[in-house]
Amino acid sequence: MRELSAMTTPNPPILDRHRPRYHFTAPANWINDPNGLIHWRGTYHLFYQYNPFGSLWGNMHWGHAISTDLVHWRHLPIALAPAPGGPDANGCFSGCAVDNGDHVLLMYTGVGVEGAQLPCIATSSDDLLQTWTKSDRNPVIAGPPPDLETIFFRDHTVWQEDDTWYQGNGSGIVGKGGAVLVYRSADLLSWEYMHPLAVGDERQTEPFRTGTGWECPDFFAIDGKHGLIVASHDNGGLNVAWMTGRYEDSTLSPSRLGLVDAGPSFYAPQSFFDANGRRLMFGWLRERRSDDEQVHAGWSGTMTLPRILHIDPDGLLITAPAPETAALRTSHHNIDLSTIAPDGTVPGIHGMALEIEATFLPGTEIAGLIVPRSVDGQEETRIFFDPAAGTLTLDTTGSSANPEVVGTLTEAPVAFNHDGPITLRAYLDHSVIEVFLNDRMAISDRLYPVNDDAGGVAIVNASQLQSLHIWTMAAILP
Numbered sequence: 001m002r003e004l005s006a007m008t009t010p011n012p013p014i015l016d017r018h019r020p021r022y023h024f025t026a027p028a029n030w031i032n033d034p035n036g037l038i039h040w041r042g043t044y045h046l047f048y049q050y051n052p053f054g055s056l057w058g059n060m061h062w063g064h065a066i067s068t069d070l071v072h073w074r075h076l077p078i079a080l081a082p083a084p085g086g087p088d089a090n091g092c093f094s095g096c097a098v099d100n101g102d103h104v105l106l107m108y109t110g111v112g113v114e115g116a117q118l119p120c121i122a123t124s125s126d127d128l129l130q131t132w133t134k135s136d137r138n139p140v141i142a143g144p145p146p147d148l149e150t151i152f153f154r155d156h157t158v159w160q161e162d163d164t165w166y167q168g169n170g171s172g173i174v175g176k177g178g179a180v181l182v183y184r185s186a187d188l189l190s191w192e193y194m195h196p197l198a199v200g201d202e203r204q205t206e207p208f209r210t211g212t213g214w215e216c217p218d219f220f221a222i223d224g225k226h227g228l229i230v231a232s233h234d235n236g237g238l239n240v241a242w243m244t245g246r247y248e249d250s251t252l253s254p255s256r257l258g259l260v261d262a263g264p265s266f267y268a269p270q271s272f273f274d275a276n277g278r279r280l281m282f283g284w285l286r287e288r289r290s291d292d293e294q295v296h297a298g299w300s301g302t303m304t305l306p307r308i309l310h311i312d313p314d315g316l317l318i319t320a321p322a323p324e325t326a327a328l329r330t331s332h333h334n335i336d337l338s339t340i341a342p343d344g345t346v347p348g349i350h351g352m353a354l355e356i357e358a359t360f361l362p363g364t365e366i367a368g369l370i371v372p373r374s375v376d377g378q379e380e381t382r383i384f385f386d387p388a389a390g391t392l393t394l395d396t397t398g399s400s401a402n403p404e405v406v407g408t409l410t411e412a413p414v415a416f417n418h419d420g421p422i423t424l425r426a427y428l429d430h431s432v433i434e435v436f437l438n439d440r441m442a443i444s445d446r447l448y449p450v451n452d453d454a455g456g457v458a459i460v461n462a463s464q465l466q467s468l469h470i471w472t473m474a475a476i477l478p
């Protein structure tokens with residue numbers, strides 16, 4: 001295994017204009033999935049898939065950061081590293097954290113010498129969770145159920161019912177579709193296979209494909225209902241699906257299904273309960289620029305802002321930004337709507353770290369935001385709500401004059417009643433855009449404008465606007 005002193009970066013990442021300033025990123029190099037999220041002794045812990053040796057995927061370790069307010073983070077040393085010759089010799093892949101009273105237990109995927117991917121345990125009892133002891137029982141499950149033909153077996157969600165622990169493992173059953181396989185245990189160490197928690201259908205195409213395999217399962221009970229989130233794999237296509245429905249005998253029978261965030265960059269989210277009983281979620285926002293550019297930049301990948309999950313009475317998963325995000329607001333502009341130019345330009349606003357809250361009166365016409373936008377409109381990212389079609393769209397196809405960057409047009413159906421006023425909330429942070437509609441659904445993407453004057457804001461259908469608030473957002477990184 002390579003030494004961590006080899007942890008270098010070709011360019012100090014802070015010099016990269018596309019590096020977010022108020023979204024979490026590692027000090028340098030590659031990150032992917034959030035892992036082991038937990039609120040432990042008053043501190044939020046964000047572990048994450050991390051390559052300390054470069055800005056492309058590989059050498060998977062667990063990076064570690066802590067926060068007391070969910071938005072300002074302090075980097076701590078790497079929490080888990082592969083152990084030569086051990087069951088995680090070739091990587092510490094994704095997993096979750098369990099509060100087990102006097103200690104925290106991580107259930108993660110160890111990638112062994114021969115490449116087997118199996119559940120492993122590490123525990124810690126110190127306040128800041130900096131010292132981890134790997135179990136000498138690793139791996140704690142010897143392999144996928146022998147009578148199932150699985151396409152992979154990795155990533156874990158653990159919950160407890162009465163005195164019994166349950167573990168759901170991400171998988172896919174050949175010829176069927178994605179699956180989460182449930183095991184039970186009295187002590188978190190000895191596990192007995194039960195059956196699938198849920199199985200998808202790889203032939204399903206509507207309302208979207210749920211794929212051939214499900215990674216990063218996340219199972220929870222909130223608002224008196226049960227929900228499952230999976231990162232679905234489909235020959236390279238990636239979707240993050242939620243499903244809710246009846247849960248009985250460790251089996252979820254989904255009756256509602258949707259995308260957690262329809263954007264092309266969002267993947268492998270994980271959620272957890274904080275001390276106040278809120279279900280909070282972070283997701284990974286992948287880069288949408290070339291490998292060469294990521295290597296040159298010296299970093300890759302960022303986390304979403306913290307989001308809160310609910311399941312509404314109709315069984316729909318609701319995603320809202322956590323209120324703590326407001327702590328990052330600095331200067332506030334309550335825009336006088338009469339000053340907005342006929343072409344929708346909002347005067348006096350320019351920046352790449354903004355929160356925009358635009359509320360539109362109910363109407364029949366498309367309403368939206370163009371943010372960020374260069375002065376001549378050569379680079380613009382469009383966000384709009386179409387009441388007739390009932391869709392929310394995020395269009396980054398015109399976001400960059402760099403021909404290497406190909407944006408995406410993401411159109412997502414709005415599953416809830418949208419007859420009343422519509423609030424579009426957009427968080428722009430250099431190469432990150434996260435959009436919320438009525439603080440109920442989210443779409444995010446990455447964008448890489450190269451014009452120095454790219455940070456303008458314009459309104460689509462300003463005549464329909466009821467109010468417009470814009471805040472400059474503070475940096476959380478030095």
Ligand code: DQQ
Pocket residue numbers: 032033049060093094095109154155215216231267268
């Ligand atoms: N990333 C991890 C896996 C997971 C995948 C490895 C999803 O555990 O299945 O870095 O991004």
